Amino acid sequence: MSRVPEVRWAQRQDKVFITVLLPDAKNAKVNLEPEGVFNFSASAGAENHEFELKLDLFDKVNVEESKINIGVRSIFCILEKAETGWWKKLLRGDGKTPHYIKVDWDKWVDEDEDNGTGGDLDLGGMDFSGMGGMGGMGGMGGMGGMGGMGGMGGMGGLGGLGGLEGLEGLGGLGGMGGLEGLGGMGGLGGMGGMGGDAMGDFDDSDDEEAANPGQQDTGKAASEANPQEEGAHKTMEEETHMEVEESPSDNSIKRFGLKNCIQTNFGDDYVFQIVPKEDWSLMGVSLSTNAVKLYSPVTGQYCGECTGHSATINQISFSGPSTPHVLHSCSSDGTISAWDTRSFQQVSSLSAGSQEIFSFSFGGSNDNLLAAGCGSQILFWDWRNKKQVACLEESHVDDVTQVHFVPDHQNKLVSASVDGLICTFDTGGDINDDDNLESVINVGTSIGKVGFFGETYQKLWCLTHIETLSIWDWKDGQNEANFENARQLASDNWTLDQVDYFVDCLYNEEGESLWVIGGTGAGTMGYFPVNYKGTATIGSPEAVLGGGHTAVVRSILPMSSMGGRPTQSQGIFGWTGGEDGRLCCWLSDESSEINRSWISSAMVIKSPKTRKKNRHHPY
Structure with a gap:
């Protein structure tokens, strides 16, 4: 039985953007009919699972003017509408939108904001004419230097921008001088960067190889310039500094600093979910590679990974009764698996x-x-x-x-x-x-x-x-x-970019406070208080996390779950993961005035160096 890939879409007055998320697709075929029928088929994964998709689009399209690009992580299409106008939804009919179709907030603009510009993201020009029979396009890799396109894993010479492995320059963050004391946190090993060189450069590639020689070559803070070639050069980067811009804001806003950033694998893996073990000795991280990686939430130390699912992992949890060391996961492959996090082996499965x-x-x-x-x-x-x-x-x-x-x-x-x-x-x-x-x-x-x-x-x-x-x-x-207008209410209460999506809600038992966590397409997050008693309102953010992510954030693990409030816990505020494949660790800056919100005005300046490394194939 074939499977259905995840689809994201956005539109302009004259175009529809469709992205089919299917890493390492083989024999990808796309057929577009003038009546608005979109057909896709491909195989993917180690077992070459078949994926098929048929979309009956809201209206007719111009096949000759439509374009496609097949990349390492996704298939991106620009469909030209036959008639200019705003579609009410992607699919025709009165039925519910399928769960696998989601709005692409990175490309979305509201109808009243569509000025007709920026609609054609230059792909180098391929049209749909005869496309249905062009089978072997899955190996086209990322189309070289076509940067900025969702899921186009090649990215030319920008391969290393995903990983922020060291962050040794964070000692120079404005107003964060009091963080040097974290150098004494036992086991921080290679996490380096707080207050100079106190903890050394964070290159967890060497740490993982030494600690887990039998594990796959994963968890490294780097990506490759050419992900298609065996033995390709891997770009390693040194962090030199991070600039911080402060802006006056409400006195209740708390500021948080980026402690560390881990790239979870080669390429552009998505981080789907982060969950803690009950005693907080481990955290599980589910990835778009259908694997679960395990880290220490206190030190960031990579511990190992659990692999075995053949399709998207939809949930993970350390929730089994009487088995605190067992992590459970469920997947679109139709199974619930139990993993022993001491041996990283599957111990049971239900179908x-x-x-x-x-x-x-x-x-x-x-x-x-x-x-x-x-x-x-x-x-x-x-x-x-x-x-x-x-x-x-x-x-x-x-x-x-x-x-x-x-x-x-x-x-x-x-x-x-x-x-x-x-x-x-x-x-x-x-x-x-x-x-x-x-x-x-x-x-x-x-x-x-x-x-x-x-x-x-x-x-x-x-x-x-x-x-x-x-x-x-x-x-x-x-x-x-x-x-119903939650995004607009949140957006109106800060001066940063439009809130595009919500990640989660968090509750503080002591203060009986509820927050909704909103994020931007660029990865900045805000903790917005929700007043549901009396007049329903969403207030100004009480915490802002910015400068760590470059794409949509999928999951937040607050270390404050131990205390129930967005503040420091063992020196760490929490962890976040997103579609840039990064795990970001956040600290609260208690050493200076906290009545300002802050965002990073410039990410880290890169100084690339390369070394030879065998290509890790995650599928």
């Missing part, structure tokens, strides 16, 4: 057949249940004997993106779906659709992520795929706040 698994959760009255969102169904296993015990198949009509057993209410399971519904089930006794469905909340649009908060975890926040935010009481189904 949902051909269905993609988007989310999972452990719970039940005896902590014996494992629930998973599999397509439009919710499957239940007894994880102790690995037997499936129930299947809910009537409550949702589209992909179930989230399943969560409610904290302190372990019999209660909440599910959320692309169909816009949030369902609550009682999982005590025999589980079925007729007897166990307790309530249904209709959000009205495709749901991306939900979470619980409040003293008794009775409140629920909901982020949708169109970047709206709503607050609910899941027990009685009451809507307490609805932010």
Whole structure:
């Protein structure tokens, strides 16, 4: 059975941008019909899995004027509209947008901002005429120097810009002089850079090779100039300085400094999710290479990786009962795998057949249940004997993106779906659709992520795929706040770029405060306070993280989860990961005035040097 790749899209009055995200695609074929039918097929991965995609576009297109570029990480298309005008959505019909289609915020502009310029991102010109039969285009590698295109892994001579391995110059950050004391943090080894040379240059490539000679050559802060050739030169970079620009802002804004930046692999791997082990001795990082890497959240030390999934990893968690050293992962390959993080080996696996698994959760009255969102169904296993015990198949009509057993209410399971519904089930006794469905909340649009908060975890926040935010009481189904224009509200409350997306929500139990984390396409993040009592508002950011990422941020792991508030914890504020393949570690600057927000006005000046290194093939 073929699989479906992730698709991103944006538009102008006269064009539609479509990016098919499929790293190392082989035999890629694209066929575009004037009536607006877009067909794609390719194979990818070590096992050459087949991928197919058919899009019935909103309106007709001009095939002759449309262009395509096939790169290492993606296939990028510029489709010329047959008639100028703004499309209401990408696909025709009244159905819900499929979960694998997402807005490309890096290329998106609103209709009233479209001035007709910048629509044609120069690809060097290839048209679609006869394209359907051109099979061998998967090896075209990145098209040389066509920089700036999403997923075009070649990037000519810019190969090393992804990794910020050393950051030894961070001792010179304005107002961050008090960070030198972090040199005494045990085990920091090669993380270097705080207050001069106290911790040495951070080149974790050597550290990983020494510590894990049997592991693949991964976790290095570098990328290659030519990812297609075996033995290509790898660009290593030295960080010389980072300039910081300070701007007056609200007194409540807290400033954070970039401590370190790790490039997670060669090329442009995406970081999907970062999760901590319960005792904070490890953090797991899921990547677009279908692997999970493990690091120390305190030192940044690379520990190893778990590989075995053959498709996108949709969730990871150290959540198994009585097994704190086991990391679980679910994937679009239809499996939930358990990994022993001491040996990095798979110790068990459950299969949902051909269905993609988007989310999972452990719970039940005896902590014996494992629930998973599999397509439009919710499957239940007894994880102790690995037997499936129930299947809910009537409550949702589209992909179930989230399943969560409610904290302190372990019999209660909440599910959320692309169909816009949030369902609550009682999982005590025999589980079925007729007897166990307790309530249904209709959000009205495709749901991306939900979470619980409040003293008794009775409140629920909901982020949708169109970047709206709503607050609910899941027990009685009451809507307490609805932010349909959440991005605009957040954008109006800072002076930086437009907030393009939301990453997550965080809650502080002590202060009963809820934040929504918003980000820009360039990777700057803000912690925006959410007032859901009385007049619903989104306030000015209470923390800003800037200068670490260069693309969309996918995941935030606050070390303050131990204390529940955006502040320092063991000297570290937290970690972030994104579509630039970077893991960024952040520190709070307590040594000087903190009544200013800050962003990096210039990233690090590079001084490249090269050395010979065998090419690591991540697939």
